[in-house]
Amino acid sequence: MLEAIETSQDPTAAALEVRGLEVVFATDAGPLKAADKVSFAVPAGRTLGLVGESGCGKSISALAILGLVPPPGLIIGGQILFNGDDLASLPERRMEDIRGARVSMIFQEPMTALNPVFSIGSQVAEALRIHRRTSRPEAWKAAVEMLARVGIADADARAGDYPHQLSGGMRQRAMIAMALICRPEVLIADEPTTALDVTTQAQILDLMMAMQRDLGLAILFISHDLGVISEIADEVAVMYAGAIVERAPAGELFERPLHPYTQGLIETLPGTGPRLPRLPAIAGQVPDLGALPRGCRFSDRCPLADDECGASEPTLAAAGERRRVACWKAAP
């Protein structure tokens, strides 16, 4: 079994493991598979980068972990293993106890992800008070400490500020404080740096790595930005049109991408080498989930595709010691 191979890959038990996750959206045009047999594992203290274009199912997979897939989406298969529980089958009541306390999430746009009518201090304190029996003054004190810890200068005063009074970087720090105040084991970060400028981006990445060291966090880091992923991830999973097409340790992936899609993504990165007249691009567009090509889902855009690729779909198969790739043409 494929799953069996995957578990044996991480002998140190993964903090979070997703196996064969399938998420379907029931639409008027028929069911759309936003996540198709997605499998990955994040060990404690490590970071898994989940990369892919917009709409490839990264965020849906992340939301599925917390049981927050928006309707009409539905998890129809697979397991999400956390601490011996399958989160995919846990009742909502128990999910509420896990969210924020043991598995937290931070979002892309910290302006809209913070409630505009409450000060950041009270929002951080609320995140704590939901899960722990704490008096208001104590929760406030803990919130101020947490804000200081995520690098908000003069946290005592800033805790009383409202989201609109803070800069984007400060807001994202506040979001991180909210996500981490209950000391979760897993942090899911959905494009946490995308809305920030490059310097702030670097600071937030540093902060996340520091918090990871302190708390032994397992981080699932979602981004469309390979540059960011290369800085923070230990392992990378590349998603395309709802499925993971390649998974590898970060160093190996960037050095020698196996899947033509990954190769394309890396080639399109503006490098520091000689200036090319034109940045290369991957031909075509991400296919509509309702109209995937026959066979390999990348076959209609793949420079290497032939009849075999159009005939049957490749599965994620081992390609080296710690790598796997879903491609008929990938040379191991």
Added chain:
Amino acid sequence: MRGPMADTAESMMALALKRFRRHRLAIAGAVVLAVLASLAATAPLIATILGLDWEAVDLLNRFAPSSAAHPLGTDELGRDLFIRLLYGGRISLLVGLTATVVAALIGTAIGLLAGFYGGRLDALLMRFTDSVIALPLLPLLIVLAAVDLDKLGLPPSLVQSQYVSLYRIIAIVALVGWTTVARLVRGAALTIRERDFVLSARGYGAGGFRIMTVHILPNLISPVIVATTLSVGNVILLESVLSFLGLGIQPPIPSWGNLLTNAQELIWTAPGLAMWPGMLIFITVIALNFLGDGLQDALDPKATD
């Protein structure tokens, strides 16, 4: 970067207040309402100082012109008009305020439940709202005003109280007046529940009820305040209409509406009797509208300071 404005922690309310202060008409409206309200509130004190009584009939002194003893003259029974207007203001403002606040509470609760939970509950509550809206208001009010409260099993002390018409009108207006707020709140709740901070709150473990009350409700307060302010004026008008039709506040208790009613046959004999209450209703409603407009601008979350 943090701007200089942000150095002192300013709450949303402080910012709103700052925007509000720039709205001159709204300030004027607020001042007018404050004056009217404090005059009405201190009516008994003013009456004592002037040595007047709102009920004292003086048949030898009917239709008296304004004088030192009677600042605005007297009515057809020789009662002092000025004091009756103040007492009428107490009733009219009280009815307007209480009825709209009760209506706003009912409307907020119904709209919030419908908008937040959606689905069948939403459909049910909104069809109910539609049916209340579809009821023709005036005939309904006339019927409700004619309900025999004795037969409803209400305590006799309440039914026989001279203020029963006051309670009745507040209840009637609240029962039919909540629909606007319910629709407004539902619409706002529908958009707010899709905002990222709601997802984020779910992400840190907040349950449905907490999200509804802690995260969505406070974001709805401003439109509700604005709608309520604007509808206080309508209710005062409605009270005058009902009183004008003889269905509202019953004499001898004065309200601006029934003062106006009483004056209708005397419009040629003593025009002041109709003019003063009419003017007060007019001024109050205008002031409330200015105030509502100002609040709308000040409380708009999208407004920049």
